[in-house]
Amino acid sequence: MRIYLKIFLACICITIFFFNCRNKNKAYDTPENGKIYISVDESFKPVITEQIKIYELTYPQAHIIASYKPEAACFRDLQSDSTRMIIVSRGLSDDESNYYKEKLSYKPRWDILAYDAIDVIVNINAKDSIFTLEQLKSYLSGTDTSKTIVLDGKNATSTVRMLKDSLLNGKNFGKNVFAAGSSKGVVDYISANPNAIGFVGSSWVGDLDDPEQLGYATKIRFALIECIKCEKGMFAKPSQATITNGDYPLFRPLYYILKENASGLGTGFVNYLVLERGQLVFRRSYLVPAKMDFSVRKSLMESNKDLLNKQTQ
Secondary structure, eight states: OHHHHHHHHHHHHHHHHHHHHHHHHOOOOBTTBEEEEEEEEGGGHHHHHHHHHHHHHHSTTEEEEEEEEOHHHHHHHHTSSSEEEEEESSOOOHHHHHHHHHHHSSOOEEEEEEEEEEEEEEETTOSOOEEOHHHHHHHHHTSOOSSEEEESOSSSSHHHHHHHHHTSTTOOOOTTEEEOSSHHHHHHHHHHOTTEEEEEEHHHHOOTTOHHHHHGGGTEEEOEEEOTTSSTTOEEOOOHHHHHHTOSSOEEEEEEEEOOSSSSHHHHHHHHHHSHHHHHHHHHTTOEESSOOOOOOOOHHHHHHHHHHHHHO
């Protein structure tokens, strides 16, 4: 009996030993190394590609594998075990947060990173490039079919969701609305068709320092959209200033949603995105940073000079 007991205890000790050795050799990702998979709304691809590039140059042992797809597909990916993080244009609802709380025993973290715009673009030779919101509604709904409307999809994309919610109050698009299948497809279609109007994320056409996007300047131009908070008859193009001031009506946020309950690579990437370096990349890409204010302020010398001028007047 004692012999069997000794054999049993020896087996337990051996099992514990090998289990501990295996755990010591197991590789866990950290903020500076490892590999994770994320899903990103395709309309944000240019700026997020740049963010990942800079992060991986900073930490060569870190590998962030991004899949770019429609927003709805990103949310489906979030439910899988392989996808750690998504970048989309909305946060989680209470029902969604509670679902993950029940499934994971914790709620995913999410917050706004930056703001971009849905740019309205037309061909360089288009006759019309100034639109009221009512005109855009009539084109999108099919009430006015004189223009072909081009989107990055007919459903499931953040651009489609915003246009339906903000302009059509949930109604369907008209028969004159065409799905190009991607943001680049929208730009290509508009480049070749003078009687079409395209809706595309500003990350694809608004970066004035990107050589490829500068090449679009000979093929497309930005339409001016009615500013509903300005004086009557005022119109605005998408820009950092008009988004910040609320003059351009078709702007939206970029959110991260992180499914990580430890300080891993996902947490490291989020911390980079919300702090100065990541926020500067958003700013350089002509989006509006949500976490840091990079507005130009007067120096103390200039402020004192202004005060002295007022006192001498």
